Amino acid sequence: MTAPLSPPRANAASSALLGDWSPEELRDNGRRVLDLLCAHQARLRSTPVEPDVHPDTVRGAIDSRLPDHPQDFTSVLDDTWHNVLPHLTLWNHPSFHAYVSTSSCGPAVLAETVTAALNVNALLWRAGPAVIAVEDVVLRWLAELAGYPTDADGVLTTAASLSTLYALTAARECALAPYDVRRTGLTGHGIGRLRIYTSDQAHSSIDRAAMTLGIGLDNTIRLNTGPTRRLDPATLDEALRRDRATGHLPVAVIATAGTTPSGAFDPVPELAAVCARHDVWLHVDGAYGALWNAEPRLAGHLPDLSAADSLVVNPQKCLYTPMDASALYCRHPGVLANTFRLVPEILRTDSGQAELMDRSLQLGRSFRALKIWWTLRTFGRTGIAARMAHSRELAARLRDLADATPAWDIVAHSPLPLLCLRYIPPGGGHDDEATDRLNARILSHVNKSGRASLSHAVLHGTYVIRVSIGNIHTTEDDIDALWTTLQDAARHCTAHP
Numbered sequence: 001m002t003a004p005l006s007p008p009r010a011n012a013a014s015s016a017l018l019g020d021w022s023p024e025e026l027r028d029n030g031r032r033v034l035d036l037l038c039a040h041q042a043r044l045r046s047t048p049v050e051p052d053v054h055p056d057t058v059r060g061a062i063d064s065r066l067p068d069h070p071q072d073f074t075s076v077l078d079d080t081w082h083n084v085l086p087h088l089t090l091w092n093h094p095s096f097h098a099y100v101s102t103s104s105c106g107p108a109v110l111a112e113t114v115t116a117a118l119n120v121n122a123l124l125w126r127a128g129p130a131v132i133a134v135e136d137v138v139l140r141w142l143a144e145l146a147g148y149p150t151d152a153d154g155v156l157t158t159a160a161s162l163s164t165l166y167a168l169t170a171a172r173e174c175a176l177a178p179y180d181v182r183r184t185g186l187t188g189h190g191i192g193r194l195r196i197y198t199s200d201q202a203h204s205s206i207d208r209a210a211m212t213l214g215i216g217l218d219n220t221i222r223l224n225t226g227p228t229r230r231l232d233p234a235t236l237d238e239a240l241r242r243d244r245a246t247g248h249l250p251v252a253v254i255a256t257a258g259t260t261p262s263g264a265f266d267p268v269p270e271l272a273a274v275c276a277r278h279d280v281w282l283h284v285d286g287a288y289g290a291l292w293n294a295e296p297r298l299a300g301h302l303p304d305l306s307a308a309d310s311l312v313v314n315p316q317k318c319l320y321t322p323m324d325a326s327a328l329y330c331r332h333p334g335v336l337a338n339t340f341r342l343v344p345e346i347l348r349t350d351s352g353q354a355e356l357m358d359r360s361l362q363l364g365r366s367f368r369a370l371k372i373w374w375t376l377r378t379f380g381r382t383g384i385a386a387r388m389a390h391s392r393e394l395a396a397r398l399r400d401l402a403d404a405t406p407a408w409d410i411v412a413h414s415p416l417p418l419l420c421l422r423y424i425p426p427g428g429g430h431d432d433e434a435t436d437r438l439n440a441r442i443l444s445h446v447n448k449s450g451r452a453s454l455s456h457a458v459l460h461g462t463y464v465i466r467v468s469i470g471n472i473h474t475t476e477d478d479i480d481a482l483w484t485t486l487q488d489a490a491r492h493c494t495a496h497p
């Protein structure tokens, strides 16, 4: 029998390797980091948005052995500023317009530091009462901005993709209530095929949720939207009727408030009426567009979302909040918790409070609410609305420039600050495929120039250059410069076929 291990005794050499920075070191190094960050921010406009770099160069600059011995923090910082920052695509750059233009604002950047320093866990009321209280308030405020019932159950998550997965899990739980699948599992009940329905413009996170939940891609019915790019209630009604008659089991319909390719809004109240008739859950993916309801000039022009059974919104997309920050809501009290609650003995408490760990699959959770709380308080509702309105004015400015130039076609209009443009060379455009290729080259030319970052979409077979606007720093001058960059790229690519 081996003797039990006795605790090792400390010696001078090992104690030099112990402990954290002193408060003085944290303060001094913190100031250096902030100084570097502010200098980076001040230089942003002369820094390329996308690096033009080979993967081997980046890996070569960073790859090294795991250090055996402590390294001076100065060398860590130097390395980061010389080898990492120059090789990043700068999502917080005022000329980043790819995918969805987002930004992280000052208050949220500092809140992230506080969150990391406190390192509290938002799983249970007992684990940090004020963490839960702040999250509750933030969830209520976000619901108010999106026009969703403020007493809905909510939870902050890391991503809209996960929020949608959780919402569809709850929908599946409800659709299969008689079978108690939480306990018995999915198989062996002889139920028909589980089906979900969405539009051909919906986000890929829905397909991934279907893959994960045992619904499958073949049972994810993407209904054709046609030129409106909106899910048509009559088409949905017909699909549900047909599937019910065939013995399939409709689990959920997913409507989109602000589609990623072109910023279209599905008619949620009309879809909700169809869902109610067929007794099917309606989830709204509002990751991109739902919070734009906070812009007063859009109020009344965006569909009312309050009839949705569940909703996801993404502060990380448009509320100047850094990743990760998504919020999931469900209008039916206790349904999220009934789906996910499973309390191990070690986490049993008698707080009498709704526990946030019960509303998703994540157990340990960061104090994600703080950065949203600081942002919403620092800017206020009017400040948020003014910044959103400004982004829409910038989009209108670019739209006017394109409108005044016959070679540029605006392929899709959206209430969101998103433009889908297509360049059709004078006298050209008879060959759609050649025009697609030309636009892809223009996009690549712009991105390689470092002066802007754009992405593309294919709308019912037509290739478009997408310009998403929403960064808190973007100005009129930036948009005018972007227009020049686009025009230069179009001229260059037409002259050098």
Ligand SMILES: *Cc1c(COP(=O)(O)O)cnc(C)c1O
Residues within 6 Å of the ligand: 100, 158, 159, 160, 161, 162, 203, 205, 256, 258, 259, 260, 285, 286, 287, 288, 314, 326
């Ligand atoms: C961005 C986006 C998502 C995915 O968001 P993540 O938070 O990155 O998972 C889902 N749906 C829509 C409509 C989006 O625009």
